[in-house]
Amino acid sequence: MNILSYRGPGAGGGVSSALTRLMNQLSGFSSGYAEQSDFAQGQIDISRQGKQLRWWRLEGSAITDCADSEFISLPGAEVIAGHYRYCNEFLWPILHDMPQYARYSDADHAFYAEFNQQFAQALKRARRQSFLERSSRSYFVHDYQLALMPSLLRKARLSALQISVFWHIPWPKVVEDRHKQAIGELAQCLVASDVIGFHTFEYAFNFLNFVEELLPDVELDRRSLSLRLAGGRLVRLKVMPLGLDLDFWQRAPHNYSKESVASKFGRYVLSVDRCDYTKGVLPRLAAIDNFFQRWPEQRGKLTFVQICQRTRDGLPSFDDYYARCVSQAEDLNSRHGDESWSPLIWMKDTVSQESLIDLYRNASAMLINPIRDGLNLTAKEFASSCADLSSPGALLLSRGAGVFHEIGKYANEVEPDNREQMSLAIREALLMPESIRKKAISLMRRKLDENTLEDWWQAFTFAEVACGEPLDFEKELQLFASNKLEAIGF
Numbered sequence: 001m002n003i004l005s006y007r008g009p010g011a012g013g014g015v016s017s018a019l020t021r022l023m024n025q026l027s028g029f030s031s032g033y034a035e036q037s038d039f040a041q042g043q044i045d046i047s048r049q050g051k052q053l054r055w056w057r058l059e060g061s062a063i064t065d066c067a068d069s070e071f072i073s074l075p076g077a078e079v080i081a082g083h084y085r086y087c088n089e090f091l092w093p094i095l096h097d098m099p100q101y102a103r104y105s106d107a108d109h110a111f112y113a114e115f116n117q118q119f120a121q122a123l124k125r126a127r128r129q130s131f132l133e134r135s136s137r138s139y140f141v142h143d144y145q146l147a148l149m150p151s152l153l154r155k156a157r158l159s160a161l162q163i164s165v166f167w168h169i170p171w172p173k174v175v176e177d178r179h180k181q182a183i184g185e186l187a188q189c190l191v192a193s194d195v196i197g198f199h200t201f202e203y204a205f206n207f208l209n210f211v212e213e214l215l216p217d218v219e220l221d222r223r224s225l226s227l228r229l230a231g232g233r234l235v236r237l238k239v240m241p242l243g244l245d246l247d248f249w250q251r252a253p254h255n256y257s258k259e260s261v262a263s264k265f266g267r268y269v270l271s272v273d274r275c276d277y278t279k280g281v282l283p284r285l286a287a288i289d290n291f292f293q294r295w296p297e298q299r300g301k302l303t304f305v306q307i308c309q310r311t312r313d314g315l316p317s318f319d320d321y322y323a324r325c326v327s328q329a330e331d332l333n334s335r336h337g338d339e340s341w342s343p344l345i346w347m348k349d350t351v352s353q354e355s356l357i358d359l360y361r362n363a364s365a366m367l368i369n370p371i372r373d374g375l376n377l378t379a380k381e382f383a384s385s386c387a388d389l390s391s392p393g394a395l396l397l398s399r400g401a402g403v404f405h406e407i408g409k410y411a412n413e414v415e416p417d418n419r420e421q422m423s424l425a426i427r428e429a430l431l432m433p434e435s436i437r438k439k440a441i442s443l444m445r446r447k448l449d450e451n452t453l454e455d456w457w458q459a460f461t462f463a464e465v466a467c468g469e470p471l472d473f474e475k476e477l478q479l480f481a482s483n484k485l486e487a488i489g490f
Contacts, residue, residue, distance in 0.1 A: 006145035008057035073122040082111025116148035151189035169374040243456035249384035262362040270363040274311040280416040287422035360385040376401040383444040394429035
């Protein structure tokens with residue numbers, strides 16, 4: 001098995017860190033808390049699966065499977081930079097249904113294609129030197145940075161077994177005519193795989209609808225979530241949201257004390273994300289402002305804490321968004337705070353795993369309000385970290401998060417485009433009885449138990465590809481498209 005991803009072991013990002021933890025676990029490390037660097041060098045024999053695994057990624061300026069591998073490709077700084085721009089200035093906003101932020105460049109598109117070709121070149125070198133044996137020539141391709149790889153693997157005849165793709169971000173509901181050719185290129189290459197995975201049924205249906213419009217020679221079967229290509233080959237879609245290492249989050253060391261980060265804030269509402277327009281940071285700040293306008297008696301009694309790192313420095317749309325968020329945060333604190341208290345504490349650096357878990361466990365509420373987000377693992381981390389507490393916090397969650405389709409009916413819903421609704425939902429969450437909060441977290445944890453991190457990995461890699469029972473299409477369509485989910489039912 002070969003993992004192909006833009007980021008490697010121990011890098012930032014939900015899937016990378018989750019896979020690192022999983023690989024440490026499967027490769028024989030006895031503890032779920034092994035250092036992420038344990039997997040960073042070379043190949044791993046996964047004895048329980050009887051398979052060898054290698055993780056191919058961009059490492060510095062080289063595409064490689066480990067720091068000292070001879071099977072490398074050097075795309076060059078210009079190609080790497082152009083690929084980065086195309087991914088983040090064009091693909092990222094289009095795939096999140098936010099085309100107003102998109103900037104297309106023919107040159108960067110060419111660099112994106114070249115980067116994917118260089119990735120394939122590294123694998124070709126490995127095959128020529130008999131490094132890739134037949135038994136290891138199956139592939140798990142991760143996300144939009146490498147969307148051309150399934151087609152390149154087919155053309156180079158590099159795959160003897162299975163090509164699986166996991167699409168970690170949304171597939172858009174609507175693609176404007178001017179962008180259809182570029183996004184159609186991704187779809188054309190993705191259907192060269194055997195399995196394409198998505199977090200939600202919505203994303204899978206969006207993909208099928210797009211393929212139906214742009215690739216007329218492909219036959220669709222929505223009931224079985226499958227595609228049949230002109231040559232007869234079958235491509236199956238799997239809806240399997242990324243799971244969580246639940247034991248890690250519930251059993252990881254935590255030590256709340258007078259010196260801990262969480263102890264400094266008193267009563268607080270927590271948010272954890274990046275300063276990215278898809279995450280709804282500006283709407284959150286507007287809702288916090290509205291909250292203190294409507295309930296000024298909460299000044300000095302409640303603090304909003306956001307762990308929110310700057311992202312994609314040097315790209316204008318992200319830099320501008322960050323600057324706007326900083327300005328709005330400063331205005332918020334100036335108008336509602338005083339010398340001894342600030343309504344918003346913005347932590348712009350990463351925090352340790354131990355501190356993060358303490359913050360989860362001691363928050364009065366967790367506020368997650370993306371406009372559009374592939375999944376959002378922090379909601380799962382929060383629910384799992386708090387599962388054993390007698391008085392856990394409440395989860396506030398928007399439908400823009402893919403995880404809403406899993407646990408949204410047990411959360412307090414927020415609407416990022418409605419500051420009045422968001423501020424009211426925050427107040428209601430803070431007033432929820434302890435018994436309801438505890439029951440909600442318990443139901444979330446029960447739902448998360450149905451799909452662990454290892455379950456998710458098995459679904460895309462080691463399990464036999466099988467079509468399974470036909471889906472009740474109408475039922476699934478209603479589930480993701482309905483305007484109102486059932487209540488918890490206390």
